[in-house]
Amino acid sequence: MDVRGLMAQAATLNARRTAVIHGDRRLTFEEAWRRGIQLANALLALELHPGDRVGVLEDNSIEAQDFFAGATIAGLVRVPLYARNSAEAHTHMLAHTGCRAVVVAEQYAHEIDAIRSDLPGVEHVVVRGRHDGLDYEEWLASYSDVDPQVPIDPDDWYIIRHTGGTTGKPKGVAYTHRSWLAAGRDWFYNFPPMVAGERCLHVGPISHGSGYLYTPTWLSGGCNVLLDHFEPSDTIGVMEREQVGYMFAVPAMLNALAREETACNRDWSALKVIQIGGAPIADETALLARDVFGMVLYQGFGQTEALPVCMMGPEEWFSDVEGSEPLRSTGRALPFAYLQIRDPENPSIECPIGQQGEIAIKCDGQMLEFWENPEATAERITTDGFVLTGDIGRLDENGYLYVLDRKDDMxxxxxxxxxxxxxxxxxxxxxxxxxxxxxxxxxxxxxxxxxxxxxxxxxxxxxxxxxxxxxxxxxxxxxxxxxxxxxxxxxxxxxxxxxxxxxxxxxxxxxxxxxxxxxxxxx
Structure with a gap:
C-alpha cells in the first residue's frame, strides 16, 4: 500500500465530508483532492520527476494541505523546512537532500531569496502569491485537475524529516510510503477509533510531530483543523467551537492550555485524545490537564528516527500499579514494536530488566537510513536492526519505560x-x-x-x-x-x-x- 492510493480512496469515499479547516475556510475531500491534483500537475510541469525532493517552508494553512496532497500525488519527496530555523539550517537541509525545487509561503520568501545563491541545485522556487505573475489561486486554477496517475511503489521514498545531530548539522530521516503509513497506524493503535467526520486539531506545524496524525485522520474520513500559530485563548476557542476530538501537543502547549483562564468552563464532550509527545512532561502539568480536560491524555514515546514505540492512555497513565510509577513513565511497548535497553558501551548486549542503559527501538515506523549519511546510519542502527535512541532509560518488571538521561546531552x-x-x-x-x-x-x-x-x-x-x-x-x-x-x-x-x-x-x-x-x- 502507498500513501497516494489510500488518500485517493478516502477522498472518493468521503467526497462530501469536510477534509480540512483553516480559519473560515473549509474544503471537502473532493475539493481538497482536486486542488492537490492541480498542484501535482503544476509541479510536474516544472519537469520534476517522481522521487525528486522538493523543500517546503510554510505555516499550517489550506496551501499546506495542497502541498501535502500534491507532492503525494506527484510521487515527489517532501522535505519540510522549519520556519524557526536559521538560514544555515535551511541551506543544509535543501542541499544535502538534493532538492530541485522549493515551495515557499510568501511571508518566508525572503529567507529563500537570501540563500538562493548557495543552492545551485535548486532549479525552481515557487512563491505562493507571486509566481509567474499570478496570485496563488489563479496559478493553481490554471493547471489540470486530471490525476496524472503517477505509479508509486510502497518502498518509494515519501518524506525526509530532519532531526538534530551532535555536530550541529541536522540529519535527514527518510521514510518510505510503507514506513510512513506504519508510523501513523501505530500512533492511532491505542486511541479510541476515529469516526468519519471527527476532527483532529493541528496546533503545531504538520511538518513536526502533529504531522503524524494528519494522514491517519484523512484516511479515516476525519477532518484536519489547522492553526497557523499557537496562542492559548485562541486555541481553546477553536477546540471548543470546532468540537475537536483529537490533537497533538508538546508539554509546554498543554501546560499553557490547561492554565488558560476559561479552559475549565468549556464543553469538552467531543474531546477524545490529547496526544502528548516531543518532550518530557511534569507530573503537575499532567494532573492539571487531566482535571481540566478529562480522561483524554495519551502519553507516547519515540523519536523521528523510530516511532512510536510506547503508548498509554489515561486509565493507565494515572493508575496505581504495584512495582511501577506510570505517572513518571512514558508507557509500555506497543504490541508491534520491540523495546530493549542496551549496554551503552556494547550495544549488542541487552540489559536485564531494571538496569539502566540506552533505549533501543525496532518498529515498522522507523527510518531506513539517514539520508546520504552512511556513517551516521551505522552509528545509530545496530546490526540486528534496532535504532539506538541516545536516551538512557530502564524498564521495570511491569514493562514501563522510564527515560532518565540523554547519552549525548541533547x-x-x-x-x-x-x-x-x-x-x-x-x-x-x-x-x-x-x-x-x-x-x-x-x-x-x-x-x-x-x-x-x-x-x-x-x-x-x-x-x-x-x-x-x-x-x-x-x-x-x-x-x-x-x-x-x-x-x-x-x-x-x-x-x-x-x-x-x-x-x-x-x-x-x-x-x-x-x-x-x-x-x-x-x-
Whole structure:
C-alpha cells in the first residue's frame, strides 16, 4: 500500500465530508483532492520527476494541505523546512537532500531569496502569491485537475524529516510510503477509533510531530483543523467551537492550555485524545490537564528516527500499579514494536530488566537510513536492526519505560531538539570567549532550556551583562531565537575537564538539577 492510493480512496469515499479547516475556510475531500491534483500537475510541469525532493517552508494553512496532497500525488519527496530555523539550517537541509525545487509561503520568501545563491541545485522556487505573475489561486486554477496517475511503489521514498545531530548539522530521516503509513497506524493503535467526520486539531506545524496524525485522520474520513500559530485563548476557542476530538501537543502547549483562564468552563464532550509527545512532561502539568480536560491524555514515546514505540492512555497513565510509577513513565511497548535497553558501551548486549542503559527501538515506523549519511546510519542502527535512541532509560518488571538521561546531552526545550555542540560552536566565535560548555537546566515554562558557561578572555569581566547579551544575540542570529541560551554564566577560570582534556558538561550541569530524580525535565 502507498500513501497516494489510500488518500485517493478516502477522498472518493468521503467526497462530501469536510477534509480540512483553516480559519473560515473549509474544503471537502473532493475539493481538497482536486486542488492537490492541480498542484501535482503544476509541479510536474516544472519537469520534476517522481522521487525528486522538493523543500517546503510554510505555516499550517489550506496551501499546506495542497502541498501535502500534491507532492503525494506527484510521487515527489517532501522535505519540510522549519520556519524557526536559521538560514544555515535551511541551506543544509535543501542541499544535502538534493532538492530541485522549493515551495515557499510568501511571508518566508525572503529567507529563500537570501540563500538562493548557495543552492545551485535548486532549479525552481515557487512563491505562493507571486509566481509567474499570478496570485496563488489563479496559478493553481490554471493547471489540470486530471490525476496524472503517477505509479508509486510502497518502498518509494515519501518524506525526509530532519532531526538534530551532535555536530550541529541536522540529519535527514527518510521514510518510505510503507514506513510512513506504519508510523501513523501505530500512533492511532491505542486511541479510541476515529469516526468519519471527527476532527483532529493541528496546533503545531504538520511538518513536526502533529504531522503524524494528519494522514491517519484523512484516511479515516476525519477532518484536519489547522492553526497557523499557537496562542492559548485562541486555541481553546477553536477546540471548543470546532468540537475537536483529537490533537497533538508538546508539554509546554498543554501546560499553557490547561492554565488558560476559561479552559475549565468549556464543553469538552467531543474531546477524545490529547496526544502528548516531543518532550518530557511534569507530573503537575499532567494532573492539571487531566482535571481540566478529562480522561483524554495519551502519553507516547519515540523519536523521528523510530516511532512510536510506547503508548498509554489515561486509565493507565494515572493508575496505581504495584512495582511501577506510570505517572513518571512514558508507557509500555506497543504490541508491534520491540523495546530493549542496551549496554551503552556494547550495544549488542541487552540489559536485564531494571538496569539502566540506552533505549533501543525496532518498529515498522522507523527510518531506513539517514539520508546520504552512511556513517551516521551505522552509528545509530545496530546490526540486528534496532535504532539506538541516545536516551538512557530502564524498564521495570511491569514493562514501563522510564527515560532518565540523554547519552549525548541533547536538550529538549518546548518540544524542540537543541544540541549543545551547535551552540558551543557558535559561542566559541565570540572574541571574548576562550572555552564554553552548554547543557540543559530546568525551566518552568519550557521544561528545560540551554545554559552556557563560558570561560572568558583576560580583560572581560565575569559580570559583564553586555557580553552575555552579545552571546545570546549571536546564537539567535546564527541558529534561530529558540536555540539561544536562556542563561549565560561567565567564568574567569578554566572549565572542568576530564583526564583527556574533554570539558565535563555533567559536572557543570549537576548543581542545577539538585532535587530532581532524573536529568530531563518536563513542563
Amino acid at each position: 536538550i529538549i526545550s518546548g518540544g524542540f531538539n537543541i544540541w549543545p555542540a551547535e551552540l558551543e560552536n557558535v559561542i566559541a566565535d565570540h572574541p571574548g570567549v576562550v572555552e564554553v560548555a552548554v547543557f540543559a537546566v530546568p525551566d518552568e515554562k519550557w521544561g528545560e532550556t540551554p545554559m552556557a558557561v563560558c570561560a572568558v578572555a583576560d580583560g572581560v569581566a565575569v559580570d559583564d551583562a553586555a557580553v552575555a547579551d552579545e552571546i545570546r544575540t549571536l546564537c539567535a542570529s546564527r541558529l534561530g531565537s529558540y536555540k539561544k541560551p536562556t542563561h549565560v554564566e561567565l567564568w574567569a577560570e578554566a572549565l572542568p575537564k576530564s583526564p583527556v582534556g574533554k570539558i565535563q558538561r555533567k559536572i557543570l550541569r549537576e548543581p542545577h538539577w539538585v532535587g530532581f530524580d532524573r536529568r530531563v525535565a518536563g513542563t
